[in-house]
Amino acid sequence: MNATTSDAILDRMMALHPKIIDLTLDRVWRLLDALGNPQKDLPPVIHIAGTNGKGSTQAMIRAGLEAAGQRVHAYTSPHLARFHERIRLAGELISEDHLTAVLDECYAANGSEPITYFEITTCAALLAMARSRADYTLLEVGLGGRLDATNVVDTPVLTIITPISVDHEQYLGDTLSKIAAEKAGIIKRDVPCIVGPQPDEAMSVIEATAARLGAPVIAHGQHWHTFEERGRLIFQDEKGLRDLPLPNLLGAHQTENAGAALATLRHLEMGDAAYEAAVTRAFWPARMQRLHTGPLTAAASDAEIWLDGGHNAAAGQALARHLASLPARPTHLICGMLNTKDISGYLTPLATQAASLTAVSIPGEANTLPADVTAKAASDTGLTASTAETTLDAVHRIVAECPEARILICGSLYLAGGILRENG
Numbered sequence: 001m002n003a004t005t006s007d008a009i010l011d012r013m014m015a016l017h018p019k020i021i022d023l024t025l026d027r028v029w030r031l032l033d034a035l036g037n038p039q040k041d042l043p044p045v046i047h048i049a050g051t052n053g054k055g056s057t058q059a060m061i062r063a064g065l066e067a068a069g070q071r072v073h074a075y076t077s078p079h080l081a082r083f084h085e086r087i088r089l090a091g092e093l094i095s096e097d098h099l100t101a102v103l104d105e106c107y108a109a110n111g112s113e114p115i116t117y118f119e120i121t122t123c124a125a126l127l128a129m130a131r132s133r134a135d136y137t138l139l140e141v142g143l144g145g146r147l148d149a150t151n152v153v154d155t156p157v158l159t160i161i162t163p164i165s166v167d168h169e170q171y172l173g174d175t176l177s178k179i180a181a182e183k184a185g186i187i188k189r190d191v192p193c194i195v196g197p198q199p200d201e202a203m204s205v206i207e208a209t210a211a212r213l214g215a216p217v218i219a220h221g222q223h224w225h226t227f228e229e230r231g232r233l234i235f236q237d238e239k240g241l242r243d244l245p246l247p248n249l250l251g252a253h254q255t256e257n258a259g260a261a262l263a264t265l266r267h268l269e270m271g272d273a274a275y276e277a278a279v280t281r282a283f284w285p286a287r288m289q290r291l292h293t294g295p296l297t298a299a300a301s302d303a304e305i306w307l308d309g310g311h312n313a314a315a316g317q318a319l320a321r322h323l324a325s326l327p328a329r330p331t332h333l334i335c336g337m338l339n340t341k342d343i344s345g346y347l348t349p350l351a352t353q354a355a356s357l358t359a360v361s362i363p364g365e366a367n368t369l370p371a372d373v374t375a376k377a378a379s380d381t382g383l384t385a386s387t388a389e390t391t392l393d394a395v396h397r398i399v400a401e402c403p404e405a406r407i408l409i410c411g412s413l414y415l416a417g418g419i420l421r422e423n424g
Contacts, residue, residue, distance in 0.1 A: 087125045159192075
């Protein structure tokens, strides 16, 4: 097959399987075998699952490892503005030529066999990372864990499970125990597992899985602790205490994510430079990211404009806590969500912190929740709600009534991606 750009190949890949999500590893094993099993040639793998905080935790670990002089591959999803964001090779985003080549190779090796977009692109990422030199590979689970396309490495050096909450029930199960069982599917025999703060129901499942596989557990609240004290981050484990700056990623929940990253770096014995870099140098877009350029900020010169891609109840709670900690300023939400999400669970905590919500449909997204449905759900939580055709229209309306507003665009990574493409 001849293709001139990665986008052309990615478009063709979308047609290989009728379902966007279809959890099984059979198709992945088949394609990896056709490619020569690149997953066996990866640099040492750290595998990360969880409901919330996977990306932020990965970003902190990467910042720490790189500060310690390590070359790091990283795989994450979804992307925001460009697909290339999903694959970092030794610290750099994959180039267009390299991405096109590995996608083309995977497409040819797969032939006309059914395979999902995420599965075949994950195989492409593994192929690229196996062929590039690095000291570590950071793999972030796409969905669940047990049957996720990333769960093909027999012996990672470490697994990590960040906080688990209810999300994707249609794929992972309708109880916290069932969801935790899917996430715990990344745990491997005899491989240590770093575990972030968990509800008791989820922790019981994780501990039982680890015990069955003989995997040592390094758990928050048992083996390590992290908290804020006098404007500093305090991390303590069995090796001692570290007094560090607060995470540069905003929100109280980032203290917990930093704890998992620091526990990882401590286990790998990376040293003080790595610990400080993890909390001061990490960058993860669309997680309480302040926008400074683009049409939106130009339309609202006296307003603050923020962007956050959290989209489940736990993310709504974390976001509400952070908004409550900021200096007093009228906060107005612009929200677009997918129709697969618990909109009430997400918006209810935010209703206590916002003066209004303007609902938008997510441009170009078939599974967007219509703006009027989002507005109705917001109104049911007690928010003053309306709709707008576009995010820019919503900004114009908000600043016309409140020029110095704090405007938070929120509800979906897909909405956030469109915003960053236009205002990056």
